[in-house]
Amino acid sequence: MGDHTPWFLVRHREDSDEFPGSNAGLVQELVSSGSLRTEKGIAAFKAVDRQHFWPSEGKKLAYADMPLRNGRLHLSAPHIYAKAIESLLPLEPGMSFLNIGSGTGYFNSIISEMIGPLATNHGVEIWPETLAHAERCCAAIGKSHIKFTLGNVYQLDVSKTIRYDRIYLGACANSRSKYLYRLLEVGGVLIGPFQVGYSQQLRRVVRQSETQFNVELLGSVQFASLIEPPAASQTPPPAPPPPLAGGPPVAAVAAAPETRPRAGAAASPPPSGESAAGAEQEQDEEGEEEEEDDEFADEDEFEDDVD
Numbered sequence: 001m002g003d004h005t006p007w008f009l010v011r012h013r014e015d016s017d018e019f020p021g022s023n024a025g026l027v028q029e030l031v032s033s034g035s036l037r038t039e040k041g042i043a044a045f046k047a048v049d050r051q052h053f054w055p056s057e058g059k060k061l062a063y064a065d066m067p068l069r070n071g072r073l074h075l076s077a078p079h080i081y082a083k084a085i086e087s088l089l090p091l092e093p094g095m096s097f098l099n100i101g102s103g104t105g106y107f108n109s110i111i112s113e114m115i116g117p118l119a120t121n122h123g124v125e126i127w128p129e130t131l132a133h134a135e136r137c138c139a140a141i142g143k144s145h146i147k148f149t150l151g152n153v154y155q156l157d158v159s160k161t162i163r164y165d166r167i168y169l170g171a172c173a174n175s176r177s178k179y180l181y182r183l184l185e186v187g188g189v190l191i192g193p194f195q196v197g198y199s200q201q202l203r204r205v206v207r208q209s210e211t212q213f214n215v216e217l218l219g220s221v222q223f224a225s226l227i228e229p230p231a232a233s234q235t236p237p238p239a240p241p242p243p244l245a246g247g248p249p250v251a252a253v254a255a256a257p258e259t260r261p262r263a264g265a266a267a268s269p270p271p272s273g274e275s276a277a278g279a280e281q282e283q284d285e286e287g288e289e290e291e292e293d294d295e296f297a298d299e300d301e302f303e304d305d306v307d
Helices: 023-033 039-047 056-061 078-088 106-115 128-140 178-183
Strands: 068-070 073-075 097-100 121-125 147-150 164-169 184-196 199-207 212-221 303-306
Touching: 023 039, 023 078, 039 078, 039 106, 056 068, 078 106, 078 164, 078 184, 097 106, 106 121, 106 128, 106 164, 121 128, 128 147, 164 178, 178 184
Parallel strands: 097 121, 097 164, 121 147, 164 184, 212 303
Antiparallel strands: 068 073, 184 199, 199 212
């Protein structure tokens, strides 16, 4: 991709009155910074009010271009979502979307504006209270067609899961998570951070065929990590859930136990994405490429072309 706009922008403001006071003001700031460039992306952000997805006590900061956290609720900085959308393009009506670590439902709702209400729009979330929050927020704005599933993505049975045209990882996947590429349809695009040694790579993965994937490294980043289940709970997943209205069944995933509250979020079947995306920090090392980690599962089943 030819875009060199940094994924992480740092804004130093001491006075909260300097933050945009409306969703329209937020969108204008994203356009001015170069994070949002396309008409479709701009229209989608204008249609979904970020404040609607945040608790009332924190609404003063809802339009600030910064990450927000309140208990288990988390919203990445708006420019992160803006850059993700630009990297996932084209997004057309009818395309299927999976959000791993779907959080408040904000990003799924923005994607919904682009792929339409009849498209498969799934989110996977590890925390029950966060999932319930997302369902309430989406239902309140007429987006009950977005389906969220409670579970841990590391317990997802990829062989029994539908494929998606677009996938977003809202938190960093471990170095053995290359198998997540197989959730893509041929021609599909995945955007997300992956652990490589002690650093994280933000990747744009395009599935070119059943066995070949093109991997573009967008830069070094700092996200919270997807929560891994305790070793003792890594047992075969249960039978697949029944089909969801408006889309085929996703995959079988074991519900995540309320333990080890490490930094992230992930889940199972129907997908959509946004929570568990964690503290992003500025590291503008765009174009900086690191070697692929050798510790990937099923590496002999397909190959990557790394740009």
